[in-house]
Amino acid sequence: LSKLSLVAFDADDTLWHNLIHFEKTETAFGQMFADYMPAEKATKVLTEMEKKNIGLYGFGVKGFTLSMIESAITITKDQLTSDQVQRILELGRAMLDHDMELLPHVEETLKATSREFKCLLITKGDLHHQERKVLASGLAPFFEGIEIVSDKKRATYEKICKRYGGAPETTLMAGNSIRSDVLPMIEAGGYGCYVPFSILWDHEHEEVPKGTPRYFEVEDLRGVLDVARKIIA
Numbered sequence: 001l002s003k004l005s006l007v008a009f010d011a012d013d014t015l016w017h018n019l020i021h022f023e024k025t026e027t028a029f030g031q032m033f034a035d036y037m038p039a040e041k042a043t044k045v046l047t048e049m050e051k052k053n054i055g056l057y058g059f060g061v062k063g064f065t066l067s068m069i070e071s072a073i074t075i076t077k078d079q080l081t082s083d084q085v086q087r088i089l090e091l092g093r094a095m096l097d098h099d100m101e102l103l104p105h106v107e108e109t110l111k112a113t114s115r116e117f118k119c120l121l122i123t124k125g126d127l128h129h130q131e132r133k134v135l136a137s138g139l140a141p142f143f144e145g146i147e148i149v150s151d152k153k154r155a156t157y158e159k160i161c162k163r164y165g166g167a168p169e170t171t172l173m174a175g176n177s178i179r180s181d182v183l184p185m186i187e188a189g190g191y192g193c194y195v196p197f198s199i200l201w202d203h204e205h206e207e208v209p210k211g212t213p214r215y216f217e218v219e220d221l222r223g224v225l226d227v228a229r230k231i232i233a
């Protein structure tokens with residue numbers, strides 16, 4: 001058995017932009033209700049609502065849109081108009097319908113990596129929206145499999161590895177989230193590679209498991225192939 005049977009990639013903010021669309025919309029939402037309270041405060045109401053609802057709605061734009069409506073009801077003290085609801089729906093639609101923007105080095109990295117390793121894409125979010133993003137990205141041919149999941153837990157990775165004839169012990173997962181891409185894969189016995197999203201490494205929000213065996217971090221996506229080669233060397 002090879003030391004590495006699968007190389008898996010996260011998609012949102014690893015292969016393409018995602019967070020900027022949420023942040024842009026959160027700001028626009030706050031501005032929309034600036035007559036009721038300071039825009040920043042309205043945005044805060046929304047981000048708290050998102051957190052409250054995530055367990056029930058899961059990750060994705062549609063649940064986020066419902067949270068915008070619910071926040072607006074709170075902010076306007078039950079005076080929300082159908083015109084305002086319409087504008088919120090438009091904000092949500094725009095998030096589902098924006099142009100695909102690949103992050104730097106994505107195509108070259110996937111092209112090279114898929115020549116040497118069996119590659120998977122593992123992403124969470126709305127099934128329909130993620131399917132459309134995969135299609136729009138043009139990246140599907142590089143992947144042996146595309147897995148759209150509701151959450152990324154240790155068991156999720158175990159199941160997926162098995163499905164593709166591998167095992168966590170011989171799988172490398174690369175992504176921008178320590179919490180969902182890196183740690184559960186390492187817990188399952190696999191390799192995790194942190195690919196920070198922003199230029200400034202945002203180590204404050206998530207604990208980087210320095211010193212953990214099977215943990216790697218790279219400066220950008222190109223480093224993932226080097227890590228994979230290092231593992232089999």
Ligand SMILES: [Mg+2]
Pocket residue numbers: 010011012013014175176177
């Ligand atoms: Mg991500």
